[in-house]
Amino acid sequence: MTLLLDMVTTAAILFIVAAGLLAIFGVLKIINFAHGAWLTIGAYCAVAAAGLGLNPWAALPIAFAVGAILGGITSWSSYGRSIAVRSTPYWRPGVSASSSAS
Secondary structure (H helix, E strand, O other), X not given: OHHHHHHHHHHHHHHHHHHHHHHHHHHHOOOOXXXXXXXXXXXXXXXXXXXXXXXXXXXXXXXXXXXXXXXXXXXXXXXXXXXXXXXXXXXXXXXXXXXXXX
């Protein structure tokens, strides 16, 4: 039973990451591999919040909020303006997305 729960949990996480990649590529037409980095930051925040004595279920919204805020700031500062400006070369958002993943 534990193995089945581990498999379903892992599949759900991979599905969320794949759906995020699909949504970003479908809307912005750029490949953004930063989802793995933000997933790692969110997981680290959840572990850190649980380590401070919070209930692990209460740590999940904190991790989500921290990951969303940091991701939004990075997205806006990296290539928010280059997508809004039509005269920007087509390669600039892709370079920004690749650099935010590393």
